[in-house]
Amino acid sequence: MNRITIVGAGFAALTAVQKLRAADPTVKITLVAPAPEFSYLPGTIWIPSGRRQPEDLKIDLNNFFRRMQVHYHQGSATGLEDGGRRLLTDRGEIENDGLIICSGGRFIKKLPGIEYAITPCEGIPAAIRIRDRLREMTSGSIAVGFAGNPKEPSAMRGGPMFEFLFGIDQQLRQEGRRDRFKLVFFTPAPEPGKRLGPKAVQGLLREMKRRDIETHLGHKMKQFTDTQVITEGGAFDADLILFMPGMTGNQWFDNTELPRSEGGLIKADAQCRVEGMERVYVAGDSGSYPGPDWMPKQAHMADLQAEAAAANLLTELKGGQPDKTFKVELFCIVDSQTRGSLVARTTHHNIALPQLRLFHWMKRLFEWWYLRQYR
Missing domain, CATH: 3.50.50.60 (FAD/NAD(P)-binding domain)
Structure with a gap:
């Protein structure tokens, strides 16, 4: 055996x-x-x-x-x-x-002051911290961003940060207090979401503009403090920082x-x-x-x-020669609490569809379908 x-x-x-x-x-x-x-x-x-x-x-x-x-x-x-x-x-x-x-x-946590930032993909406890901080805040600035591993281009996870960004914006709007907050998206990359494809980049930036989310792009990260994000292109205030390192x-x-x-x-x-x-x-x-x-x-x-x-x-x-390869494809729904945009990329195609309620419900249905096999 x-x-x-x-x-x-x-x-x-x-x-x-x-x-x-x-x-x-x-x-x-x-x-x-x-x-x-x-x-x-x-x-x-x-x-x-x-x-x-x-x-x-x-x-x-x-x-x-x-x-x-x-x-x-x-x-x-x-x-x-x-x-x-x-x-x-x-x-x-x-x-x-x-x-x-x-x-x-x-996650690479060498950036000075990174202890002041919450890294969402560290799991459920991180999401709970975000929830609790949002409940405590009555106003202020919220900064959401990500970076990569310069020695490993694929070792980054930016998609969830777009979802937290748009999700927090939508949550604050539904709670009737969005006007008391400033949201800033930041990344050292000049084109955020480029791995999703050029159409996705344009769509993400349009969505940020539509939601009155400020951007700070293309500047190398230097440091976090308890009240600021500091880059080589300048610093900006942040009372809550969500950051996904490479x-x-x-x-x-x-x-x-x-x-x-x-x-x-x-x-x-x-x-x-x-x-x-x-x-x-x-x-x-x-x-x-x-x-x-x-x-x-x-x-x-x-x-x-x-x-x-x-x-x-x-x-x-069994003594054979392994020959099975895996498909390289990107498939995700960038959700914003009530709507979602569909992004798909393969070696031959790249699709980026706008925010629709249908995609939000597709994401929720997939979660139910995926988890039932383990319950």
């Missing part, structure tokens, strides 16, 4: 579990994560307004593990030995015949021989195989993959990579 270990409990990890179990009912699957739960991060954009409660987005995975016959190992990865055949954790060692790393990325690899990678990209992620090929290692794969934010510079770090992409990783690992365990 082949033993496969999966590190992580996010989108890529759970998709890998499903694909492995569907393809091979006999394989022994061990999943390593600090807690047996899944946080649906796309839904955190609705926590500040109260459209979602934290408990709506946190799924207990014990039932899913039982259905999928997964052995859950509570702990955090700390290292690798024997070419990946032994995973070290803070609660013991796990031997495997195949390994899939799905432990996500780590991403790099997990700290536990440093205790391994995993090959790393210049930006700190695990180097993988088009089949999601970790370069130079046998039966070791990576899926989702942990990896650096060949592909276009707009390849997204998002849940949909993680699912596609996990599907390829699972299929290729099983092929390799």
Whole structure:
């Protein structure tokens, strides 16, 4: 019986579990994560307004593990030995015949004063902090922005920041107090959302102008304080700062021989195989993959990579040559509480459709459909 270990409990990890179990009912699957739960991060954009409660987005995975016959190992990865055949954790060692790393990325928090900013994609607790701060504030300036990893173009996550920006604007309007707040969007990039495609950039900027959201674009970040955002192009006041820094690899990678990209992620090929290692794969934010510079770090992409990783690992365990690749496609709905705009990008097409109520409800329906498989 082949033993496969999966590190992580996010989108890529759970998709890998499903694909492995569907393809091979006999394989022994061990999943390593600090807690047996899944946080649906796309839904955190609705926590500040109260459209979602934290408990709506946190799924207990014990039932899913039982259905999928997964052995859950509570702990955090700390290292690798024997070419990946032994995973070290803070609660013991796990031997495997195949390994899939799905432990996500780590935000680069080197900017002076970054402790004054809230990083929304750090999870449900961050969204709760945003909700509580908005409730406390009676007026002021709110700054929302993101940056990237200059050594890893794909290691950024700007989409959720547009959603928090437009969502907060809409929330304040619905509460009848938007006129008491100034909203500012900032990023070192001169064209925010360029990875979504040129049509999306134009649409995002038009939407900001329509909503009377100020912009501060194209200036390198220098520092945050408790009351300001400071860039090389000047400073502006901010009573609440939401900021998404670029991403790099997990700290536990440093205790391994995993090959790393210049930006700190695990180097993988088009089949999601970790370069130079046998039966070791990576899926989702942990990896650096060949592909276009707009390849997204998002849940949909993680699912596609996990599907390829699972299929290729099983092929390799059977003595075959892994040949399954993953599609590179970006698909998202940029939501604003009541409406959403649809953005899709592939190697051949780029679509950006305007804000419609239909897309908002499509996003909510997808959340229900996606989460029901784990409940």
